Amino acid sequence: MTAISDSGGADSLLLRLDGFEGPLDLLLELARGQKLDLARISILALVEQYLAVIEGAARVRLELAADWLVMAAWLAWLKSRLLLPKDSAEADEAEEAAEVLAARLTALQRMRAAALWLGGRPVLGHDVFARGLPEDFSVTDRSRLALDMSGLMRAYLAAVKRGAGGKPYRPARPALWSVQEALARLARLVGSLPDWNTLERFLPEHLASPLERRAAVAATLLAGLEMARGGTLRLRQDTAFGPIMLRPVMPGDGDDG
Amino acid sequence: MTVDEDSLRLAEAMVFAAAAPVTARQLAQVLPESADAQAVLSALAARYAGRGVELAEVAGGVQFRTAPDLAFRLRKVVQVPRRLPRVAMETLAIIAYHQPVTRGEIEEIRGASLSQSTMDTLLELGLIGPKGRKDAPGRPTLWATTAAFMTQFALRDLRDLPRREDLLVEPPDAAAQDGNQSST
Amino acid sequence: MTVDEDSLRLAEAMVFAAAAPVTARQLAQVLPESADAQAVLSALAARYAGRGVELAEVAGGVQFRTAPDLAFRLRKVVQVPRRLPRVAMETLAIIAYHQPVTRGEIEEIRGASLSQSTMDTLLELGLIGPKGRKDAPGRPTLWATTAAFMTQFALRDLRDLPRREDLLVEPPDAAAQDGNQSST
Numbered sequence: 275m276t277a278i279s280d281s282g283g284a285d286s287l288l289l290r291l292d293g294f295e296g297p298l299d300l301l302l303e304l305a306r307g308q309k310l311d312l313a314r315i316s317i318l319a320l321v322e323q324y325l326a327v328i329e330g331a332a333r334v335r336l337e338l339a340a341d342w343l344v345m346a347a348w349l350a351w352l353k354s355r356l357l358l359p360k361d362s363a364e365a366d367e368a369e370e371a372a373e374v375l376a377a378r379l380t381a382l383q384r385m386r387a388a389a390l391w392l393g394g395r396p397v398l399g400h401d402v403f404a405r406g407l408p409e410d411f412s413v414t415d416r417s418r419l420a421l422d423m424s425g426l427m428r429a430y431l432a433a434v435k436r437g438a439g440g441k442p443y444r445p446a447r448p449a450l451w452s453v454q455e456a457l458a459r460l461a462r463l464v465g466s467l468p469d470w471n472t473l474e475r476f477l478p479e480h481l482a483s484p485l486e487r488r489a490a491v492a493a494t495l496l497a498g499l500e501m502a503r504g505g506t507l508r509l510r511q512d513t514a515f516g517p518i519m520l521r522p523v524m525p526g527d528g529d530d531g
Numbered sequence: 532m533t534v535d536e537d538s539l540r541l542a543e544a545m546v547f548a549a550a551a552p553v554t555a556r557q558l559a560q561v562l563p564e565s566a567d568a569q570a571v572l573s574a575l576a577a578r579y580a581g582r583g584v585e586l587a588e589v590a591g592g593v594q595f596r597t598a599p600d601l602a603f604r605l606r607k608v609v610q611v612p613r614r615l616p617r618v619a620m621e622t623l624a625i626i627a628y629h630q631p632v633t634r635g636e637i638e639e640i641r642g643a644s645l646s647q648s649t650m651d652t653l654l655e656l657g658l659i660g661p662k663g664r665k666d667a668p669g670r671p672t673l674w675a676t677t678a679a680f681m682t683q684f685a686l687r688d689l690r691d692l693p694r695r696e697d698l699l700v701e702p703p704d705a706a707a708q709d710g711n712q713s714s715t
Numbered sequence: 716m717t718v719d720e721d722s723l724r725l726a727e728a729m730v731f732a733a734a735a736p737v738t739a740r741q742l743a744q745v746l747p748e749s750a751d752a753q754a755v756l757s758a759l760a761a762r763y764a765g766r767g768v769e770l771a772e773v774a775g776g777v778q779f780r781t782a783p784d785l786a787f788r789l790r791k792v793v794q795v796p797r798r799l800p801r802v803a804m805e806t807l808a809i810i811a812y813h814q815p816v817t818r819g820e821i822e823e824i825r826g827a828s829l830s831q832s833t834m835d836t837l838l839e840l841g842l843i844g845p846k847g848r849k850d851a852p853g854r855p856t857l858w859a860t861t862a863a864f865m866t867q868f869a870l871r872d873l874r875d876l877p878r879r880e881d882l883l884v885e886p887p888d889a890a891a892q893d894g895n896q897s898s899t
Contacts, residue, residue: 295802295805295825295826295827296825296826296827296828297826297827298825298826298827299825299826299827301826341827341828378824378826381824382824382825382826384812384879384882385805385808385809385812385824385825386805386808387882388808388809388811388812388876388877388879388882389801389804389805389807389808390804391808391876391877391882392804392807392808392811392868393798393799393804395868395869395870396771396780396783396786396869397798397867397868397869398780398866398867398868398869399795399796399867400786400795400796400798401783401786402771402780402781402782402783402786402869403544403547403548403780403781403786403789403793404548404734404778404779404780405547405548405595405731405732405734405779406547406548406549406550406551406793407549407550407551407594407595408732408733408734409596409597409731409732410732410734411597411602411605411606411607411732412606412607412608412609413606413607413608413609414608414609414611415608415609415610415611416611416612416613418610418612418613419612419613419614419615419656419683420612420613420614420615421615421620421683421684422684423684423685423693425620426620426623426624426627426684427624427693429617429620429621429623429624430621430624430625430627430628432617432621433621433622433624433625433640433641434625434640436641436642436643437639437640437641437642437643539767540766540767540782540785541767541785541788541789542767543766543767543768544767544768544781544782544785544789545767545789545792545793547767547768547779547781548781548789548793549792549793550793550794557792560791560792561788561789561791561792582724582727583723583724583725583726583727583728583729583731584727584728584731595731597728597731597732598724598728601724601725601728604725604745605725605728605729605732605745
């Protein structure tokens with residue numbers, strides 16, 4: 275960025291308005307254009323330049339963020355007061371506001387100078403380099419135990435509370451068909467149905483949810499496999515994902531199947 | 532061949548800052564053309580000979596390394612005491628208050644089953660030990676705390692344990708501070 | 716006070732090995748009791764003066780670093796991260812001078828909102844860190860610079876920063892050239 279010294283320059287600022295970090299940044303850039311110590315800067319001239327830039331921006335229909343417009347409105351107010359004859363209460367108020375603005379600009383200018391000063395330091399990793407292969411001589415010893423009496427007490431209370439005292443809340447488990455139940459049901463039913471039947475026929479009735487149904491299928495299949503292992507039942511599935519068929523082992527069955 | 536100070540400084544800085552051992556070839560890339568990288572590295576090694584840091588030849592080049600005789604003096608042991616898992620801590624506390632106690636009784640008090648690994652942990656740390664068997668069906672082992680337990684908690688006597696009656700009237704919040712105690 | 720060669724070697728090894736600056740106090744822990752850690756460090760600094768690697772005082776301790784005049788040639792072989800963007804440098808300067816400071820206050824000074832990515836960059840590099848919360852509505856986080864900040868910018872402590880009053884007088888044109896300008 276180069277310093278801007280006249281309103282023509284301010285026009286060219288327009289196109290780069292989004293390059294500024296907010297209104298204060300632009301004001302500082304304009305102030306720099308006056309090539310003066312910030313303490314002796316003409317706030318009035320500065321205000322006019324800023325307003326000119328904003329007007330120009332409006333002319334080329336640049337979308338301006340609210341903070342640019344808020345600052346413009348405030349500066350317009352400030353300008354009107356600064357133009358009032360001296361010694362009026364309004365003019366005093368304006369002088370004060372102008373001083374506050376100058377102080378804010380000075381503070382920002384200082385921080386910018388501080389940033390430059392920091393950047394001018396021998397920055398580690400840029401201008402100077404630390405050891406690329408540091409060595410670590412520390413050895414971690416985890417052999418000791420971190421135990422204390424209060425921890426032991428808390429643990430005891432927690433254990434006793436859970437065990438005897440108020441039972442902690444446990445969400446009610448949905449009543450799912452268990453393998454034991456499936457075994458009992460299968461053993462009871464399979465003898466009465468001598469031929470091949472689908473697994474579904476052995477499911478309990480009143481399965482409300484899909485979860486319950488899936489659990490019942492799984493439990494019945496497991497029960498079926500268990501009984502097949504015990505040699506009292508046969509299972510068959512003709513195609514992958516096809517229906518699973520079962521029937522009891524009958525006299526004369528071979529070892530195949 | 533003489534080695535100029537400028538090359539020596541550059542070599543020193545480069546080997547120091549590099550994240551991997553530096554070869555003579557790599558060094559040659561930054562040295563003036565007239566310089567002999569190998570000779571520069573030799574001169575650098577000579578300069579550091581006998582110092583606290585030495586130039587070591589390792590696979591693929593050279594790097595600075597702490598002189599071997601100093602390493603043990605720089606060794607720093609960092610103590611990171613281990614915490615016991617919550618289940619082990621609860622089990623230990625129950626054994627402390629109810630000893631001698633069987634595993635089944637511990638499970639009953641905690642209201643949860645006790646894994647063998649938890650018992651093993653406490654046994655390996657020497658905090659608990661068997662103390663006879665209970666006159667009951669199956670004659671289960673009775674467990675009690677050990678002398679190591681007393682040392683760990685700085686107890687002279689088991690009677691120095693805070694009384695259970697005093698503990699249990701504490702506001703329930705004290706236990707809740709444990710945070711994750713609601714899970715089983 | 717004379718410094719014996721053994722202490723010098725040990726200090727050299729310790730500072731060389733460490734990834735972070737070493738304080739006189741840390742050094743004293745490994746030195747023989749009779750040794751004056753501060754004197755040892757001074758002797759060490761004298762020994763390395765003018766060499767390719769120098770002893771720099773940073774962040775309350777000392778750290779070996781390559782000599783600044785070699786940077787240009789080392790950058791060819793050592794990986795250099797990107798410089799911080801202007802906004803990040805300005806934000807960092809504001810935090811350094813106004814710490815502890817809230818994000819709102821930083822924005823107030825800059826007269827512009829602060830992007831999250833700028834804060835993230837500074838946080839990731841460990842140059843700033845949270846330092847409590849302000850007693851104000853919403854209890855906003857207060858930010859401060861870290862030890863890594865001092866290490867990064869070769870500051871012995873925060874008092875090495877120029878006084879605010881001394882910061883201003885820079886010619887407008889020189890200031891406009893961002894980047895590589897030295898302090899005024």
